[in-house]
Amino acid sequence: MTCVTKNDIREFAYKSGIDVLGFASPDCLFKYRVLLKNRCELGLSCSIEEKDVEKRINPALLLEDVKSIIAIAVSYNIDFKRDDLKSGFGIVSRTSWGKDYHMVLKEKLDMLKSFILSKCNNAKMVSLVDNNPLLERAIAYSAGIGFYGKNNMIINEEYGSYIFLGELLLNVYFEPDTPIDSKCGDCSLCLKACPGKAFVSDYNIDANKCLSYATIYKGYLNDETIKKLGKRIYGCDVCQEVCPFNKRAKKVMRNEFIPGKLKPRHNLTEILDLDNKRFKEVFGPTSSSWRGKNTIIRNAIIASINSKDKDSIKSLKSLLKGNSAYLRGYSAYALSILDGERSISGIENAYLKETDIETKEFMKKALKNIRGEVFEDNKR
Numbered sequence: 001m002t003c004v005t006k007n008d009i010r011e012f013a014y015k016s017g018i019d020v021l022g023f024a025s026p027d028c029l030f031k032y033r034v035l036l037k038n039r040c041e042l043g044l045s046c047s048i049e050e051k052d053v054e055k056r057i058n059p060a061l062l063l064e065d066v067k068s069i070i071a072i073a074v075s076y077n078i079d080f081k082r083d084d085l086k087s088g089f090g091i092v093s094r095t096s097w098g099k100d101y102h103m104v105l106k107e108k109l110d111m112l113k114s115f116i117l118s119k120c121n122n123a124k125m126v127s128l129v130d131n132n133p134l135l136e137r138a139i140a141y142s143a144g145i146g147f148y149g150k151n152n153m154i155i156n157e158e159y160g161s162y163i164f165l166g167e168l169l170l171n172v173y174f175e176p177d178t179p180i181d182s183k184c185g186d187c188s189l190c191l192k193a194c195p196g197k198a199f200v201s202d203y204n205i206d207a208n209k210c211l212s213y214a215t216i217y218k219g220y221l222n223d224e225t226i227k228k229l230g231k232r233i234y235g236c237d238v239c240q241e242v243c244p245f246n247k248r249a250k251k252v253m254r255n256e257f258i259p260g261k262l263k264p265r266h267n268l269t270e271i272l273d274l275d276n277k278r279f280k281e282v283f284g285p286t287s288s289s290w291r292g293k294n295t296i297i298r299n300a301i302i303a304s305i306n307s308k309d310k311d312s313i314k315s316l317k318s319l320l321k322g323n324s325a326y327l328r329g330y331s332a333y334a335l336s337i338l339d340g341e342r343s344i345s346g347i348e349n350a351y352l353k354e355t356d357i358e359t360k361e362f363m364k365k366a367l368k369n370i371r372g373e374v375f376e377d378n379k380r
Contacts, residue, residue, distance in 0.1 A: 003120035006174055012115045013072065018108050019163070019252070020073040020156055022143030025176040026066045026169070029057035029135050029142075044200065046207035048216070050133035059134060063126045063169040068176075070112070070168040071143035073154075074105055077162035079251040080258060088268040088309030090300050093212070093235025094162065096288035097264060098257035105129040105166040112168060120172055128167040140165050144177035150202045151190035151239040157183070160249030161240050183245075190239035195228050212236040215299055216291045220329070220362060231303040233266065233296060234288040262286050268307070271300035272315035294324050301330045305337050313339050320350050328354065329362030336366035344370050 006023060013021045036053045039045050050056050059066045076094060095101065109127035116123050128134065137154050140146065145165070146156035153161040184202075191199045198209035207213055212235045214225050221229070240246050261282045274282070274293055283289040283296060297319070304312035316338070319331040328350060335343040344367065351363040 002172065002174070003123075004116060004172075008119070009070065009112070009116065013108075013112060016108060016111050017074065017254075018072045018112070019075045019159055020145050022071050022140070022145050022177040023174045024069040024071055024139050024143035026059045026069055028069070028176070029059070029138055032057055032135055032138055043208070044204075044206045046210075046213050046217075048213075049207065052133070055133045056135055059169050062128070062132065062134070063124060063171065065124065065171045066126075066169045067171050067173040068169075069139055069143065070170065070174075071140045071145050072105070072108065072112070072166045072168070073140065073145050073156060073159065073163040074101070074108060074166070074254075075159040075163050075250070075252045076101065076254065076257045077159060077246075077249050077251055078254055078257050080264075082264040084265075088304060088307050088311050089231065089265040090233035090268050090271060090303040091231045092233050092262060092264050092266055092288065093237050094264075095164075096234050096262065096286045097259045098255075099260075099285055100287045100289070101164045101257075102129045102131070102287060104256050105164055109166050109168055116170065116172070124171045126169040128169065129164075134167070136165050136167065139167055141179050142176065144180055147180040147182045147184075148203060149182070149190065149243065149245075150184050150188060151194070151199070151243075152203060152205050153240060153243075155183075155243070155245050157245065158250050159252075160246035161243060162246060162249060187244060189242040189244070193238050193242045195230070195236070195238055196225075210236070211238075216295065218291075218295055220326075220358060221302075226302050227306065229299065229302050230306050233271065233299045233303060234291075260285060262288070268300050268304050268309055268312055269315050272297060272304070272312055272319065294326055297327055298330055301327070301334050305334050308338065310338055313343075317343070317346060320346060325354070325356035325359040329356075329359035332363040332366040333369070336369040341370055 010021050033053055036056060055061060106129050113125050140154045141148055146154040149155045155161045156163055196209045196211040198205050200206055211229055211232060214229055215232050215234050279293040316331045316334050319327045332347045332350060347363060347366050354360045354363060
């Protein structure tokens with residue numbers, strides 16, 4: 001007889017604000033070894049994914065004598081109406097509304113750990129929330145949290161796919177729960193709606209084409225991606241918004257995920273004018289802060305282009321003279337579209353002073369955009 005039962009753990013979890021909980025075997029990920037290798041070989045994995053396959057499928061690398069994995073899900077499907085802004089704005093994914101979900105789930109898992117330790121004195125545990133290379137969704141699927149949607153999201157029949165996932169590795173054995181077969185049927189709304197056209201087939205995604213990934217990608221984006229990004233500042237919710245399960249998913253009252261200073265539709269000029277202090281105040285408490293200020297501002301510059309927001313011009317001119325070469329290049333490109341010939345002198349001067357090769361190329365592109373020719377060596 002074990003020191004604590006699955007029902008005891010579930011009962012405590014639900015009282016602690018965890019919406020769904022399940023149990024998986026530590027070896028539930030081994031079957032994904034070939035799939036991961038194939039994805040890497042086909043170029044479907046993105047740069048932030050762990051390249052060492054074993055680290056992605058072997059929980060024993062994190063807890064040597066792991067015998068079970070507890071998977072949890074917390075819904076972020078709050079009942080909140082977004083502001084209808086008339087001026088230029090950027091869109092922030094639901095995953096970054098309110099308090100950083102990593103902290104919220106870590107608190108839930110810490111409470112769960114304390115409860116289990118009160119019953120099992122010798123238990124060893126490691127809590128995980130997006131801070132490790134293990135296949136988190138595969139663990140949730142194996143634990144019966146939900147089924148795989150064709151968009152690769154885990155969908156719970158009650159809460160939809162608007163759920164944050166966390167895991168607890170432990171050296172106490174529990175019988176694994178049963179995975180749930182897909183209930184997508186013939187529906188393919190998510191695949192058709194994807195603005196990045198990222199889906200190779202059902203349940204198969206090219207992560208490099210996902211616009212959510214594009215919003216966190218560091219560096220210059222190609223023209224096609226810039227256009228597809230639209231007004232996105234962080235993340236993309238499209239494939240979830242069209243899902244029938246999410247349209248009827250249960251709403252929750254959870255104050256942690258009510259937007260604070262960062263709004264779901266946030267004023268673009270305010271983002272473009274961010275200094276370090278203001279960035280920490282607005283983005284710091286949320287899950288979007290990890291990618292840093294410059295990437296967020298880069299996305300706001302792109303949003304200003306795609307929304308034709310001329311109110312951004314003053315801020316873009318300031319960024320053109322700023323400390324970040326990366327943002328100087330993007331600002332030049334945005335000004336070439338939004339301000340045209342009125343900005344040509346400023347872009348030319350910035351180009352002549354620029355020392356970063358990649359940024360100079362972007363500025364050349366901006367000048368060609370205005371003049372129809374490449375500006376070089378102060379000759380027109």
